[in-house]
Amino acid sequence: MNSIYDAIIVGGGVIGGSIAFQLAKRGKKVLLLEKDRLASKASSAAAGMLGAQSELDVDQPLFRLATESREMFPELAEELKDTSGIDIELVNKGMFKVALTNDGAAKLKNIIKTQQAAGLEAQWLSTAEARKAEPLLSDELKGAMYIPKDGQVSATRLSLAFTKSAAALGVDIKEFVHVSDLCTKDGAVKGVVTNIGEFSCENVIVASGAWSAFLLEKLGVTLDTYPVKGECFSVLTNSPLLERTIFSDGCYLVPKVGGRIIVGATVKANTFDQKVSLEGISTLMERATQLLPAIKETELEKTWAGIRPQTGDGLPYFGEHPACNGLFIATGHYRNGILLSPITGVLMADMVEKKKKPQWSAFRLDRAIQPLFS
Amino acid sequence: MNSIYDAIIVGGGVIGGSIAFQLAKRGKKVLLLEKDRLASKASSAAAGMLGAQSELDVDQPLFRLATESREMFPELAEELKDTSGIDIELVNKGMFKVALTNDGAAKLKNIIKTQQAAGLEAQWLSTAEARKAEPLLSDELKGAMYIPKDGQVSATRLSLAFTKSAAALGVDIKEFVHVSDLCTKDGAVKGVVTNIGEFSCENVIVASGAWSAFLLEKLGVTLDTYPVKGECFSVLTNSPLLERTIFSDGCYLVPKVGGRIIVGATVKANTFDQKVSLEGISTLMERATQLLPAIKETELEKTWAGIRPQTGDGLPYFGEHPACNGLFIATGHYRNGILLSPITGVLMADMVEKKKKPQWSAFRLDRAIQPLFS
Amino acid sequence: MNSIYDAIIVGGGVIGGSIAFQLAKRGKKVLLLEKDRLASKASSAAAGMLGAQSELDVDQPLFRLATESREMFPELAEELKDTSGIDIELVNKGMFKVALTNDGAAKLKNIIKTQQAAGLEAQWLSTAEARKAEPLLSDELKGAMYIPKDGQVSATRLSLAFTKSAAALGVDIKEFVHVSDLCTKDGAVKGVVTNIGEFSCENVIVASGAWSAFLLEKLGVTLDTYPVKGECFSVLTNSPLLERTIFSDGCYLVPKVGGRIIVGATVKANTFDQKVSLEGISTLMERATQLLPAIKETELEKTWAGIRPQTGDGLPYFGEHPACNGLFIATGHYRNGILLSPITGVLMADMVEKKKKPQWSAFRLDRAIQPLFS
Amino acid sequence: MNSIYDAIIVGGGVIGGSIAFQLAKRGKKVLLLEKDRLASKASSAAAGMLGAQSELDVDQPLFRLATESREMFPELAEELKDTSGIDIELVNKGMFKVALTNDGAAKLKNIIKTQQAAGLEAQWLSTAEARKAEPLLSDELKGAMYIPKDGQVSATRLSLAFTKSAAALGVDIKEFVHVSDLCTKDGAVKGVVTNIGEFSCENVIVASGAWSAFLLEKLGVTLDTYPVKGECFSVLTNSPLLERTIFSDGCYLVPKVGGRIIVGATVKANTFDQKVSLEGISTLMERATQLLPAIKETELEKTWAGIRPQTGDGLPYFGEHPACNGLFIATGHYRNGILLSPITGVLMADMVEKKKKPQWSAFRLDRAIQPLFS
CATH class of the missing domain: 3.50.50.60 (FAD/NAD(P)-binding domain)
Known part of the structure; x- marks a missing residue:
């Protein structure tokens, strides 16, 4: 029974x-x-x-949920390590949400203003300043929003x-x-x-x-609700190319332990098909190279796709x-x-x-x- | 539309x-x-x-279906190769259904009699005769039923x-x-x-x-209907150990192209769990070694499980x-x-x-x- | 001893x-x-x-060696199948060496003339003619050299x-x-x-x-001698996109059984490093898409590299x-x-x-x- | 230059x-x-x-080297985590070196005496005591030497x-x-x-x-020097079967994070062949089951071999x-x-x-x- x-x-x-x-x-x-x-x-x-501050707008109900959840990670990481022995590889080095155009830069500056007004940490960096922290970023970027608290973990x-x-x-x-x-x-x-x-x-x-x-x-x-496929790939390097996550419209680069970088993600609605398309990966590769030219030299590790649940x-x-x-x-x-x-x-x-x-x-x-x- | x-x-x-x-x-x-x-x-x-003749009894309705289906393979193999370019690796070297005990041998001899009476090819081989055709078979076997027409393909x-x-x-x-x-x-x-x-x-x-x-x-x-899990493993050799499929209660060895042998299969009812258990593989290894001692020296290639649909x-x-x-x-x-x-x-x-x-x-x-x- | x-x-x-x-x-x-x-x-x-006729010039000593070797394949395929059971998946549907520019087309026409003069089969196809045989080829190509005898096998x-x-x-x-x-x-x-x-x-x-x-x-x-790395990738489709191998400068597409296409290959001299670079794969993807736009929709299967021995x-x-x-x-x-x-x-x-x-x-x-x- | x-x-x-x-x-x-x-x-x-105390004798020069090296791990783990972000998954829950026979038990008791005399921590546990700490250990064991300081890491x-x-x-x-x-x-x-x-x-x-x-x-x-091959396998469970490493002659079980257990290792001298043999894995499975019967139900994850450098x-x-x-x-x-x-x-x-x-x-x-x- x-x-x-x-x-x-x-x-x-x-x-x-x-x-x-x-x-x-x-x-x-x-x-x-x-x-x-x-x-x-x-x-x-x-x-x-x-990516609480990088993915969401400050006046959304989801924003508050996301920032509260983000704050839980440091304590959670220790709790999970104690209970299971597993280190979730929490990295708290912040994120650069970069602008590819002057319009994009203006938009980001507005977002920074709104977030600062709401009491959140966010800061504008010129391309030169951003490249001081992340020297391999493309010099054709138009600056970056620096978000110190948007970290990352091993999913x-x-x-x-x-x-x-x-x-x-x-x-x-x-x-x-x-x-x-x-x-x-x-x-x-x-x-x-x-x-x-x-x-x-x-x-x-x-x-x-x-x-x-x-x-x-x-x-x-x-x-x-409906499914949304996202395709990704990862690359390997012996010496790390990045310390912080780089986020732009249509492409992000997340530096993992051991010199691994995950690059994501495409957006394809209404499919459960977990296949990775040539076009999806090819497009991501182009965008990643635009942000971080040195990524061209890295070793392609693998490609994959996931199906995420979106709502109306x-x-x-x-x-x-x-x-x-x-x-x-x-x-x-x-x-x-x-x-x-x-x-x-x-x-x-x-x-x-x-x-x-x-x-x-x-x-x-x-x-x-x-x-x-x- | x-x-x-x-x-x-x-x-x-x-x-x-x-x-x-x-x-x-x-x-x-x-x-x-x-x-x-x-x-x-x-x-x-x-x-x-x-395995039409090795797996089924001659008076079962399934037996007739199986033998008719088996006869279709040679022509089908050519048709599929022409249409798709894919060779299904049909091997028509027959099967040895071996006896591990004297009781088992007696039983097999009866089956041979029944099948011969029904007009099917089947033949009793002493252990020495079987080992003349397959020299690496264990000398502790108690003879084998030779079924010339039970071939095999790449599934x-x-x-x-x-x-x-x-x-x-x-x-x-x-x-x-x-x-x-x-x-x-x-x-x-x-x-x-x-x-x-x-x-x-x-x-x-x-x-x-x-x-x-x-x-x-x-x-x-x-x-x-209900699901029945079967676990298998495969081994690799540079020189083939077998030419024919060896079938016994609880274990079969199917020699594939390139010196590969597939060994199967356990029987676990009522589960969709596709995990391979230590016990399942360990038991198959013991049984395979009993039939073909030389398999001990081979390289273990991989293990897997499949879920088969059984009926009441x-x-x-x-x-x-x-x-x-x-x-x-x-x-x-x-x-x-x-x-x-x-x-x-x-x-x-x-x-x-x-x-x-x-x-x-x-x-x-x-x-x-x-x-x-x- | x-x-x-x-x-x-x-x-x-x-x-x-x-x-x-x-x-x-x-x-x-x-x-x-x-x-x-x-x-x-x-x-x-x-x-x-x-690719005897597609890769080599008719007056090279290697050309004669290559064409003689190519002629050996049909008989060899049967011999190897008989001896080992392994089908080498020889496909004899010919190759299209395509021109991407008008200059390239002129060059190919000359090669055809030379090869025909040497008694070899080769034929010029307009883009329309090539697309009649291979409808998914890009309409921006400038014609193709059709080589009926340059087949392919599973390496x-x-x-x-x-x-x-x-x-x-x-x-x-x-x-x-x-x-x-x-x-x-x-x-x-x-x-x-x-x-x-x-x-x-x-x-x-x-x-x-x-x-x-x-x-x-x-x-x-x-x-x-020196090593030359070549990077490749493969894609999968349920319905084949191609029947014949497509060859151009810097990229070839080889349609394998089961709807698989192998795309190759980059050329990187003096390394034994078998890593696949983002740049190598990204470049191949671009070139493949230029030849066969429909390849964008296919599933990326895998990527790999090999080290080939070149001589002075x-x-x-x-x-x-x-x-x-x-x-x-x-x-x-x-x-x-x-x-x-x-x-x-x-x-x-x-x-x-x-x-x-x-x-x-x-x-x-x-x-x-x-x-x-x- | x-x-x-x-x-x-x-x-x-x-x-x-x-x-x-x-x-x-x-x-x-x-x-x-x-x-x-x-x-x-x-x-x-x-x-x-x-396994400083489990693998080596107290009067060997290697013993001192090994215990000194073992003491370095806690600090090293932090240092490596700080520098690379990688957690080496150091587990300091000790080891049970178990006896399978009464003779084996007597031998272990002597070792404990010698190690205690040398100022090292080691303790004899009856089978009942050992099973209090590790309830799934076989009740047919003849007791265990408990070594609190012999931990383990992810290699x-x-x-x-x-x-x-x-x-x-x-x-x-x-x-x-x-x-x-x-x-x-x-x-x-x-x-x-x-x-x-x-x-x-x-x-x-x-x-x-x-x-x-x-x-x-x-x-x-x-x-x-000469190479010595060692074959291993790993199993997965959702709920951990063990907390401590179990060590016996010819087989050890090392519980990793996430319910994984690594079982090792065979000893085959003078080969660089990295193939895993059926016999090697089959023998390890038998031994592991003798120590921890519940391991039979676990999922076989993978098998592998490594080549270790031994000296005269x-x-x-x-x-x-x-x-x-x-x-x-x-x-x-x-x-x-x-x-x-x-x-x-x-x-x-x-x-x-x-x-x-x-x-x-x-x-x-x-x-x-x-x-x-x-």
Whole structure:
């Protein structure tokens, strides 16, 4: 007979792993189900940028979520290292969001002004100043916004650290399990149906990234989400070319430990096809060379693609289903899954524990499934 | 707007590929949809034995199907080579089904008698005779049944040859497409719903191996099928150790081109977990060494697992759904998918063309879904 | 005690394999030594073009060698398939050497005239005519030279087929063996010294490609050779984009079975570094897209590099060392190792058997090591 | 023109990397040359045990070297993390050296006594006590020696951390460079000859592991060394099976981060063949299962082999060549390369700086090459 779990999490990526970790820390009995291998999809495909200020506008609700999540990383890194032995390779050397045109420079200067007004650190650097810090940057750039706090981590190691820490705290993990349905009774979750049998639980959290829609659709929940493919490549050097992440429209370069640089990412909507196209990689190579000419000499290590969950209004969904007690959803993180994973874990654990967090109402489910209330 | 296909095949493995190839040869407009990559699951995991006489009993309906399918290979090999350029590496050097005990030897002798009575070639060899043909076989064996006609092919190349030949004949192929539902009207198929949109068609053939159940269940069709994992490994030698396939209870050795030997396969029911276990490989290694001591010195190349579709009565399902015109199913090939793929392609193409084949009624769907008729 | 070999071949690539195969056919007792794995370097990195007429000028001595070698492929393909079971995937659909400029077109027309005068098949096609045969070629090309006889093979399978056929004929093969010296007596070879001991023999053939120089230098033989790196990539499609090989200055596209296309190759002299550079791949991608715009949509499969042995005058070296009886050298095949492998095998076997072939004197060693005679 | 290096290190494994790091810290201008890729051979193949007390006898000179080196790891781990960003995954949870027989137990108890007498921490545990700490250990063991200080690291990450830290401190690194000779003048090193030209230097340190002999032999230095192959495999689990390293005769299990366990290692002398044999892996699997029955259920991740440099008397060689000033040698670390890498780096840097360390005279070169003095 199966025991009754406090929560079953569907999805073993960085979001499911973070939720499992937080619930386990609160003493919950948790089962994590993954249809493939842990962290085998978008979570491992990410470059690991923590681009709160570089990717988002200051007046977006997502901005506040992102900066709060970013602040959690230093402490989280230590906690995960202690629990799992895994170093997430957090690098806090900041980011350069560079301008390729004078227009771009003007725009960045405005963003800096807005962010400074909101109390955030950001600073304009001339091309010469930027090249003093990063001498191999192209001298044809038109300056850069320096964001000291937008760091980066190893996405693969973070995802692994979450799930392995969760396992160390007692979470049961099963891979290659396909969840096909919920068991419900009187409008409340009672368990899940899978290809290896049923499991009983009080709560189910769907955190399957771009694949969430398949299960949710089966459950009669239609969120406004769609998959977006991103292609990347990495290069290797013996001596590092960069210390800081370089971010521009259409291309970023994230310097990893050991002289590795990850270059990303293309944007192709509405496909689950994980193939890497010649055109995608070729375009990224051109853009990367424009930013950092010396990258031409580096060794091409590998190429890959990931499928990220985007939503109609660009905001993730966090919430409990209005018509089904105990069914929670956390998806739609798009390009910010790594950055948002720490706060998503805490936020969803709070929801399961019925702790209200009114400040995050922008991400509620009923903006998508309001008809259910009528 | 999408064009209307004569047939949409769901599943890009060896069975789906064979059906696509046969339908294309008959001038049908065909779309092949695969949820992952072509031939990425059981079709590539198979060892490629064509074990009609070694795996099956002469009075089983499957036996006749298997021997007929086996006879199709020589001509098929040429046809696929002409169409796709791919050599399926058909080897027709026969098989030794060996006895490890005197009881086993007696049993094999009986099988030989029965098969000879049925007009099939099979012959008893003493251990000395067997070792004359295969000098590295263990001298502790208790003789062998020699089956001249049970050959073997490269499973991966056969699967690829089917799909690439189909493509060369005009079949459209789409990978990473998830079919979530059928479109029907007045009890007849009109198309399929997928994550990249709807496609119109006259007929749908579900040929997704062990994954067929997920889609069929959604369509309200419950066949008595279940997945069975098989683990394998391969070794490499510079000089070949074997010419013929060696088959025993619990272990077979299939000599491939280039001095490669595939050793298979464990049997683990009711799991989609594609992980290779230490115990599975360790047990196979012991058994292989018992049959062919010299295999100890070979280089271990790789290990893998595949998930095969088994059925309650051990027979595959071929047929049109009784309550849904145009919905065809071909699944449940278990360990014989490679062997049965040629005849399955022809048989299903016949069905789509409404050609009756009464001799194959043992495989009809209604043995499983009879309630639908009441 | 080691037995005495008729010949020891140093190098397990396509050249060493071909020589081993020919010597074994002539009843010689042969040992093949490879410092790494068989065919692990340039032999597997090649695209497999048989570009006798596309790569060479009609009045070069190499041209005659290349065309003779090319003619050997159809019969060789059958022989290797019979002996080893391996299909070398010989494709005889010809090649288009395309012009990117009007100047280039004029040049090609001249080459055609010269080749026709020499009795070879070659034909000018307008862009429209070329696109009738290969509809996806760019319409910005300026016509093409059609060479019906310049086919292609799978380089990896050819290399493997040679060594495995040699093994089937009794050749001993040892991998990961480092030959450090020769044993000689009275100016004649008596054996080789390796890290696993000494082996006695009558003849030694050095066929280690770009690595030949290391051993030869140690033996006091300085040939005018140097390594040239070539980078390649491959793409995958479900429906083939090309039937024929497309060749232009700086880029070729070779359509392989299964919808694969190999794109090559850069040229970087004087390095053994097998790393693939971002710049190399990026440049090839641009050029390939210029020839075949539809390649942009294909899936990038992989990238790799090989190190080819070039010589000062661009001609290979075939011969017996003038001051050391029984020491033979076959190296310097540069980009034509696959194409020249059949004739090299025969030619070197002839030399070992003391059969004179005066027509190939252009490739004699003493053009490089003449001082040895003085 | 090449600049003059203070030191050129031949070999980019864990030993060469450690020496490069130490010399760079002392302000030396260093060039590191590697014939293949950095840390691509034995350094990455190691399990990373720091088995000073488990592998060695207390009265051996190597024992003192090993314990001193082991003590350096905690500080080194921080230093390498600071310099390169790479966490070497040092785990300090101790080791269980287990007894499989009563005789083995008696022997271990004696060792404990000797080590305690020498002031080292070591403790006898009954099987019940050992299983209290490691509940999945077999109950058929006969007790264990607990060594609190024998920890472990990630061998691959340590090797990478050394070379990348060296690079960060200004060391030049070149891969795929073959050193074929020394330049000397008046009995002193002046540079090295490589396939990409000559490089000038004051000192050369040969640290090429099992491959050192090839270069040294060429230089007329014959050390009494030979290669020893070791085969390993790794398994994966979601929940860790072990916390501490388990060591027995013929098999060890090293629990890595993320639920990975490395199992090693076979011992095959006098081969550079890096192939993994069926027999080697099969034997290790049996032994591992005997120690930790639950390992049967784990997923087999991969198998590999490494070639370690052993010496005639089992001791490494550290020293300057008596007849060639500036030619240093550091090789022969056998199974202790990872453990001994920190102290080897310091020791060789001291030698290059002409600092005498009389306590390490047991490792001097002249025990092997004494004839050179006569």
